[in-house]
Amino acid sequence: MPLVLNEEQRMLRDSVRDFVTDNANVDHFRTLRDKGDGKSYDPDTWAKLAELGISGICIPEAHGGLDFGYMAMGAVFEEFGKQLTASPLLSSAVFGASLIELAGTEAQKSKYLPAIAAGELTVAVAIEEGSHHAPLYTMLPVTESENGFILNGRKAFVIDGQSADLLIILGRSSGDLGDTDGLTLLLLDQDAAGMQRENDRMVDSRDYADLVFADTQVSADALLGSVGAAFDPLVLSLDRARACLAAEMLGGAQEMFDRTIAYLQERDQFGQKIGSFQALQHRAADMYTELELTRSAVMDALSALDEQRNDIGQAVSTAKCRINDTCLHIANEAIQMHGGIGVTDELDIGLFFKRCHVSINLLGNSGYHAERFAGLNGF
Amino acid sequence: MPLVLNEEQRMLRDSVRDFVTDNANVDHFRTLRDKGDGKSYDPDTWAKLAELGISGICIPEAHGGLDFGYMAMGAVFEEFGKQLTASPLLSSAVFGASLIELAGTEAQKSKYLPAIAAGELTVAVAIEEGSHHAPLYTMLPVTESENGFILNGRKAFVIDGQSADLLIILGRSSGDLGDTDGLTLLLLDQDAAGMQRENDRMVDSRDYADLVFADTQVSADALLGSVGAAFDPLVLSLDRARACLAAEMLGGAQEMFDRTIAYLQERDQFGQKIGSFQALQHRAADMYTELELTRSAVMDALSALDEQRNDIGQAVSTAKCRINDTCLHIANEAIQMHGGIGVTDELDIGLFFKRCHVSINLLGNSGYHAERFAGLNGF
Amino acid sequence: MSEIDYDAFRVEAREWLEQNCPVSMRTPPATDRSDNVMGGSKFVFKSDDQRIWMERMADRGWTALEWPRKYGGGGLDARQAKIVRKEMAKLNCREPLIGHGIWMLGPALLEYGSEEQKLQHLPNIVNGSIRWCQGYSEPGAGSDLASLRCKAEDIGDHYLVNGQKCWTSDGDKADWMFCLVRTDDSGPKQQGISFVLFPMDTPGVAVRPVPLLTGESHFCDTFLENVEVPKQNLVGNEGEGWTIAKALLVHERNMMSSMDDTMPAPPKSLVEYATEYVGLNENGRLRDQRLRARMVSQMMNKRALDLTQARAFEEGMAGVLDMRMTSIFKYAGTENIKDNTELLVDVLGHSGVRWDAEGHYEETQRTAAWMNALSFTIAGGSSEVQLNVIAKRSLELPQE
């Protein structure tokens, strides 16, 4: 159960760190945001990252990837989190690629996976229908027709749904709210007839979309996996995405924490460094302890995926639940301890704060994962 | 909605304070405990308290009481809480008396209430059957027989069940776990044939009993209220008892807090008063804030009872839930801030700590009252 | 006055309010900042009703219930004032006029101002013609306000003021500023601070709005370069500024601890939002147990907080109020608002972190309210400062 990066993984992390520090740091993100041209990430940077092989880390070698595992991918996401690097890595190279790998036919795999690994194709997955993460509450009807399927309804908060070339739609072909059976996955091109994309603007200024289907015709060969059997590949793919998102959040929490400690060390009030006030010292020490414990939970989740352990669900829900709470705690303390300037847009802390709060809701808030954890433990 | 004691109530409180400080203080309680003769309170002290009229405060004048209300009774319980005064006031003069007042026939009222008011008769109420407060989970079967009723089964954790002269038994004559209909109350003498009393020894060294019924014959006139209709009088009586218990806990919390602040002001470490450490100052200030807010919630619950408001349930559950959490918080901080001596039996803090933890479970823990509060608010 | 008078007064007040408060001003509570009347020469009324309501109340002096009549106030005693507020609440009447003039400067002038200053400024606050802003904080002086460096040089008949102020709320919309300046460097920092007044259009005053997390700018940096302030605009004596500021801080804390009364309030209750955005399960319980538990705690906490404010008032009336207790309100009040707005966005889930005022106005309002509330535990004496005060003043814990 490795909880520490090995030599190769550390080298990868270092090279990614160097790259994003120079090419995709917080200032780049701020510029991107202020341009307001709707672009949530920089295609050139993404292309360069792909050249580094980042987009292939979790894709099997047989399909043009590096098959380098989730500990490695987690290390990349942590660096992204520290610099607020925006990219389709999570939606496409982790979540989307995983669904195609686990549910797709050989044809589909060889058609899409190499392109995703090369960063030439981006995929987004449409899961949500309400304001809270709830894959089993999927009710978008998938009606079978003579030459395929018909979709009517909408999906919400699709991560990178605006920019993605290809969309994977989770719908229901049978069963009721909460049923694990009856879930079906379909592949749609971004410009599929009868599908409309609406922009969801969120506080983290990244790419989210609602998808609206009006008698959308989907050809039979767009089926990913078999009808009604999406649950198993979906759960594992979700856990892979959750673990990687947790790693990104860990980077963000670490960065907020480090910046706050630095501020405590330098800011003067009442004729002394505010970091010398015991009340703040104890709160900082408490944050540090919480952060170190949460880091271990995140590493364990990534490691569970690499080792295909049978407690992946518990490991991932522990990681997401804890990182949600840790991020919230540290984000609020970071603002409070920075005082007045903490609530200005000029200071970067606010950007981390906003990203953190969106991430908390993505792929399951603490309530969702606490519920799941309790269920897995039989209470 | 009075939240402050009026002149009369303050006078009552002051006289009770003087009395218990001299005659029923923490040292008296410790002596009582160390004697270990099974007596959980001192009958003479109880007699003197009755002379002061304490036992008649909540009993209608028509039945020999003072009808002085719950704000007044709450003030008495707060003083009891500060001195760990042990007495049957809650079980008999509040809970038991209330059930008889609300459910009893005129005959029963005039037979029992004056005696209770005079402190000559003590009553205990048997509610629990499991380890957590759950009146609706009552399943003790009450079988009707030609000359009355027959009981088989057991009740647990009956407050003052060992010493009480008279016992009120909550049983079920119809319906299922959780049903509000079908609950029945019966009056039993302490020496009723076929009933066995077992001592429940708890960390607060007070009087608790389990009652075991084996074909216990109960005469028809022992019925309190009508068969299966105990719910309404029960709920109001429970809320009265909860509000008074909350007031006792408030006194205990206040006393633990005051003693801790005094210790912070006097104890030296690292060449300074430990109360000068900012981390402890902030924790103390936080406790103080929580305690003041909780005090208001307790006063409001007592006031709601006096005014027979329609939000008694919400007011009482808010009070009990908050005082549970506040007591737990302050008790733990009191021990921690006293350091080593805090965990010795020599220091009184431990006695308050133990009483607090028993009280937290009596008549509903925080989970029970949070659940009830949410239900009353429709979520 | 005896009981009877108050009852009569209540009837009177209620009748007048019923007759004079426009229906559109009885839609409680404000759902948008622009529903708050801040007054001043730059203020634009949202509607005639809004203007009429302010004017009618101002005519009776009821925009400042307890100020003396001769300064344009209502001249009511504490109990009458509470009666009027209660009746206004019953009818859901909006506050006719709010702001730093009513909340802060007025009380300061009433206590420390000269008769001339009272007659010059108070009526214009009551009738909403002049809007005031506060010049307290400086880049180097936040929680540690007394270390402020903004310098006021004595040039005979006036002061020459140089320095920078920050967190000037709506400084770009105000007509006048009340400002803390340093008139003396020698001696302890609390001394040598003075309290002065000047118009914002005085030469040398420059204002720069500072964008917050929401992108809006409620606060400004104010730059003061050779600003001439006539000596008759000094409030109290030279060097008395800190005393006045401390007295004012109490008002500010009271103001902030009751922030949510003036804050854009959500059109729906927490429970309604939860039912809509989270949903109830088959047993009628909220689907998300974590959120459910947080809602219970928050609702109980708010209930206890409101009851504590009510209790403090009653104890005051009964003459048994322990003043030390009032030190908790700013801390408890602002932390509660922060928790409450945060809980609400968490209840809204993905919809609570939207930023799309056009497409999703109501949801975005909740998000903005939450981000704004972050500053409540920082401004007006941070929670840390409040805890210090509670520990040292109320609990009398020793200084180091």
Add this chain to the structure above:
Amino acid sequence: MSEIDYDAFRVEAREWLEQNCPVSMRTPPATDRSDNVMGGSKFVFKSDDQRIWMERMADRGWTALEWPRKYGGGGLDARQAKIVRKEMAKLNCREPLIGHGIWMLGPALLEYGSEEQKLQHLPNIVNGSIRWCQGYSEPGAGSDLASLRCKAEDIGDHYLVNGQKCWTSDGDKADWMFCLVRTDDSGPKQQGISFVLFPMDTPGVAVRPVPLLTGESHFCDTFLENVEVPKQNLVGNEGEGWTIAKALLVHERNMMSSMDDTMPAPPKSLVEYATEYVGLNENGRLRDQRLRARMVSQMMNKRALDLTQARAFEEGMAGVLDMRMTSIFKYAGTENIKDNTELLVDVLGHSGVRWDAEGHYEETQRTAAWMNALSFTIAGGSSEVQLNVIAKRSLELPQE
């Protein structure tokens, strides 16, 4: 050593344990303090198996895995030691011998003791013949240990010790005490402290057990009146006591952060207790949502804590361990135990606050474990001291 050897070692170790650990010593975890072998002349074995198990392990030096062979230890390296512990855990073998000798004094002597002292004391610790207690805290010196006043006067060939020690765990059952005494009053308090050893039956040593919340007495007050301590019992140099104590504190903190390994563990899991005492509803969910939420948090926290200890070990092996991180373990570990034992009694409800060892042994054990755990965040450097250390050492926050 190369990978291979470790694997071979693992096989060997496992075989030996299987052959030599009596079945009755594989009933994990201890359910009663008397299941812990503390050694010493006053210790009474609960069973032959208990004695045999200790003796067999002691013969191989495996009661002190990493101590050198020549002092009776196992002479293993860190990795081998971990292997043995893992294998013991797999077989549920109990700790053969625990206590201050193994945990505290041994490491101290290995680092600071003279060769004579090592040869005299270490073997007797390994074989369990001598039990040690610790003489650190004094009535006036708790968290602020360095301010201790227990005086050791230099009388030529020996010291004359006078003073009082408190929190001497099991002082009434120990054979020897390692003790901090003041040999010099001049200069800063950390200097002038020395580390001495003496038998508990030395004339002038008096011990008084102090009853705790549970009524039991695990700790004693120790009174020292003209106690003669020969100079060869001084460990390290005169005045070096504080350095040794600080080094030891680390061991104590590690010991306490892994307290629960040696603590009487409940026969059932938290979930089993909850199912039995609280009950599940029709959907298989715990009836009490508050307790359910606390259980989830606690279980996740424990999981994360264990993982963090494992990570620290791995990082150490990989040579990338940031030592600053290890400062969290005493704080996080003891707080977790306190929360866990408290949660368990809350899960038991009324049954969790019983005090009836005869009638309700198992429940009363839970209650006692909870009350005992209260001291874990106080003893061995309180949580407050730990937070200071984390802030100043690990986070390098400035001193005041």
